[in-house]
Amino acid sequence: MTDDVLGPGDARSPGGLAAERLRWGAGGRLLVDGVDVTAPPGTVTGLLGPNGSGKTTLLRLLAGVRRPEDGTVVLDGTDLHAASARARARAVALVEQDATTDLPITVLDAVLLGRIPHRSLLAGPRASDRTAALEALDAAGAAALRDREVTTLSGGERQRVHLARALAQQPRLLLLDEPTNHLDVRAQLETMTVLRKLVADGVTVVTALHELTMAAHACDHVVLLAAGRVVAAGTVEDVLVPEVLEPVYGVRVDVLRHPRTGRPVLAYAES
């Protein structure tokens, strides 16, 4: 049973992601120190925090690619770290920051990698894998790149390909590490639109973000980290306020309102 797709689990459980008391350290320093994260299905949760606050490490723990020293990661009622690696990979996808390769590989082949957890390791991609990969390319707005070599892509194009690869995994939990890095403003908004469409289909999305205004624009919930601990968690309106942000980032913060969307727009000044 361990190799089955992770089931819907306990009917009483709320569903979505529930991580508790996560702890992980390296070189005698705790990078993630007792972190709780909950993300209901069909929502985008933003992981915020200054450089080195533990966002990337936390994402790896949530993705199950790194085993926490303590704590649990539960997706739809099933403990991710107790499941087999392949079953986990069918339920959870991770888009890393700046994943690159020197090997020549076409975009379509790179996206097809996302189908590996869905077939036998001895088998090649089937027609259904190809269909899923092409749909994922389309959904990530990278259909035109399909036959290009990944090594010839710009940073922004490459980011879309990685997003497409994660979509091809058809995950129920999608984790992203700064997916809007390297992207121009339009591409940033488009990426966030892709994520909004995914959550409309019931996928749970957790994404690390640097740009707080982007988080205010696209996230339902945010978790603010500092030095490996959760400083604040809740809705955008609760967390993205000067009283919470100023001590964490060490800057003056003013919250304005977007004239069209009414969402918070953050302005900064050195304190």
Added chain:
Amino acid sequence: MTPVTVPVSTERPTAPGTPSTSGAAPAPRGSSGPRAAVWLVGAAIVLVLSVSVAVTLGPAHLPVSDVWRSVAQHLGLDGPLGLDRLAPLPDGLVWELRLPRVLTAAGVGAGLAVCGVVMQSLTRNPLADPYLLGLSSGASLGAVCVLGLGVAMVLPVAAFAGALLALLATLGLAGAAGGLTPSRTVLAGLAVSQLAAAGVSFVIFWTSTGDSYQDILSWLLGSVAGATWTSVAVTCGATLVLGGVLAATGSLLDAFTFGDTAAAALGVPVERARRILLVLVAILTGALVSQSGSIGFVGLVLPHAVRLVVGTRNRLLLPLSGLLGASFLVWADTAARTVFAPREIPVGVMTAAVGAPVFAFLLWRGRGRA
């Protein structure tokens, strides 16, 4: 035999600066089964022809039919096929001298090429080769201990032992440094390699005179000149068994394309997979090196060249590189024994003489790539 269409266009990777083909293009290079099958069948036919023809070449020229008659005779098929018996002289030439040598070259070439693909994929480094773990220097040290110091051991066994000791040292050092990441593995291999090379130099400097020096040098440069049916059994056997297992790991290696974390996120047990693959590569390389010495460039250039043509799809790349690597070394060795006949040069000199310019060309052609 059914006629086989050899692929006409190889659909090279998009040249820098040219716009990408539109989304309406037909299947991209070789992504589907039939096309891959054409490549593999074509390469297999090339290999069979290469072996058949290479055996006919040499001081005494033989027709290809003699090669097949000799093979049929030794497999007991001459009676059923109604073939005339071959005269003892050409038969001995084929069966005792040339065929073992040509088949050993094929086995070594195939094995090194497959190992090269695995190493390049595992380290995500197109310049990785099977000797990256210090294997060739370790094997060389084992060999010179026999040739130079007269250690009482059969040379292939000493070479194999040297290769495995080098592997253990490399894995141990990389593990002690914090785990088998690609960069740590490469650096640990380099350290072990340099140390073993120092040992080799010391033994040569201390002991060598005239003949033994020639023996050592010929071994260090790689040669299949002394190949027997035992060499065929070791090299082809190891390549078929271990190379066959490695060739089946295509999807697993694909998962490493974007690094360890990406592989883990695709459900691959990264550390365990890497350790097992490295050990398989080491045992296969050790077995090959024990018979032929360390022949360079096959494991480096061949996978690299094949990759540029068919892309990084290891399920095709592994077997195709194996087949083409076999043909390549068969011809390199044939050139090594015929070009300067009656003198013979080590095949390692030939592979380097061909490999280095090809490598330079690939480098030049790939300019502008990331």
